[in-house]
Amino acid sequence: MLDKTPDENDVLGAALPLEVDDDLGPLLDRIGGARIVLLGEASHGTHEFYAWRAALTRRLIREHGFSFVAVEGDWPDCWEVNRSVTGAPGAVPDPHDVLDDYRRWPTWMWANTETVRFCRRLRDHNLDLPPERRVGFYGLDLYSLWDSLRSVLDHVADHRPDYVEEALAAYRCFEPYGEDPQEYARHRALAPEGCADEIMALLTRLRRAAAPPQDGDPARELNAWQNAEVAAGAERYYRTMIGGGVESWNVRDVHMADTLDRLLGFHGPDSRAVVWAHNTHVGDARATPMADHGMVNLGQLVRERHGRDRVVVVGFAGGHGQVIAAPRWGAAMEAMPVPRPVPGSLEALLAGDAELDHALFVFSDGPDQDWLNVTRGHRAIGVVYDPDRDHRQFVPTRLAERYDALCWFSRMSALVPLHMEAARRGELETVPSGV
Incomplete structure (x- = not known):
């Protein structure tokens, strides 16, 4: 085997295991008394991102008393989920039925099996608590x-x-x-x-x-x-x-930040929030070229408003595999192949060079390792995706400035939507098995 580069050795030295829920302990220690925890995703259609985000959130709620979850979703739809998981009078008793009723495109973002599993467990947790202590589920978006x-x-x-x-x-x-x-x-x-x-x-x-x-x-x-x-x-x-x-991007992210503040105010001065949104929203825009173009985002605004010591941002990254996305805006969802990452990217460092399968990275304040401070491309897949143009999906990122921690999965598997009748399976059998 070839000798590792200094960056590869630093990555391997910093990598923590991420195989079972108990492996989240170092990240929970990093979160400590933070009031707001922002949990990202590198795509809106990857099972691993949703599953591990849910696992961490369950522990934050169960062990650290977090008050609510706020997601990159529409307020009216999520309000019905909130009523279900909190056991509000007259609410639908099974969150699956509420999520299955989602019809606004892209439905798979929240109408999927991982969100159902999380919301059912949240309802079970809540029904053992008095109404005033039950954990809510809200939408931050404005569509x-x-x-x-x-x-x-x-x-x-x-x-x-x-x-x-x-x-x-x-x-x-x-x-x-x-x-x-x-x-x-x-x-x-x-x-x-x-x-x-x-x-x-x-x-x-x-x-x-x-x-x-x-x-x-x-x-x-x-x-x-x-x-x-x-x-x-x-x-x-x-x-x-x-x-x-x-400007429209800024309007949207300012709206999400304002909504989060409104929810914190509603739940009281001791409330704590978990936020689920794409990396492009939760990762601090100032660590990317977004800031150079005059863009702000939710992660930047929350850090500025609440103080960096009260906020923890967790990014997610994946190597290759499959993802649920659409070939164009408003089109039917597909299970699409995600190719191996482009050379020189963060994902290439983690997957091809350091040869990591799953890993958790928890950053200290002001880390001195070069791989955390240099700018590297970091993949961002949205609801619209073209695998043939995957090389265009990488956002230049200074990792330790953008996040406080990173969850890495070398192999990505497709999220399972509830509305499978609306999904068109891509011709995956024509794709080489190694891609």
Whole structure:
């Protein structure tokens, strides 16, 4: 065997085992008293990322009293999951049935067997606790413009009738666009007034509500308020999206950071949060070229707002195998091959050179190993993926600045979606077995 390079020796010396749940102990020690733990994924369709993220989260909840999980998902859909896992009155008792009802593309992100398994266990955990101590499950994203508007309208009609006029004005402003956000964005380019005024009038009323009505439920009021915030955020997002550039990305990640802060406030000063989102959202943007292009992201904002000592960011990386993704936006999902990583990348160092199978890396503050501080490409697969262009999926990254820890899996296997009838299996038999 050839001698290892200094980087390879440093990697091997830093690698910790990652085979069973007990191997997460060093990472739990690194998390310590942090208030927010951000857990990434290098794709939205890899079984290992979802399974180990869930395993770590279960331990954080069970052993360290974390208060809620917030994910890169839509608020209204996740609210129904939240009701199920917390055993809210009238909620669907099996989280599987709620997740199986997800229809907004890409459904596989949350309608999959790993999320079902986690949510069922979370419900079992919660039902042994008093309602005020049950762990929630929330969505941070802003794509649910029309669903959120309908939810607000239903809420104010039943509980805040003096707000109905503002809610109807906002809903009717969007109605002509047939629930097509791109149509709204195109119209907004031609008619700059858009629906921003109507949304802000509604949001201002809800923000000013000092307390829920006497018969009010704080959780119900949170749901109404957040749905109005989603509508406002979505309007800004689609308004900026038509012009291209980075602004729509920033609108989205600022919205997610604001939502996280709102949830921390709702759960109280001692609350602790686990966040699930893609590496591109949770890994600090300042450790990548994103910052050079004027982009911010959730990980950067959370560190800035709460202090780096109160936040732990865990990235995920994989070598090769399979992933669930789509060949273009809105297309049917496929199980796609993921080729071996490009030479010179982080993944190539871990897979081809250091010859690691699974490993956990926990970084100290200001580590002096070169492999943690130099810039290397780090693979990022989104919901749209083309294996033939995999070499374009690598984000230049200074690892120890972007994350506080990394979970590595040399072999990636495809997530199992619930809606398998919507999945088209790729012609994987034509791919060489070694790729």
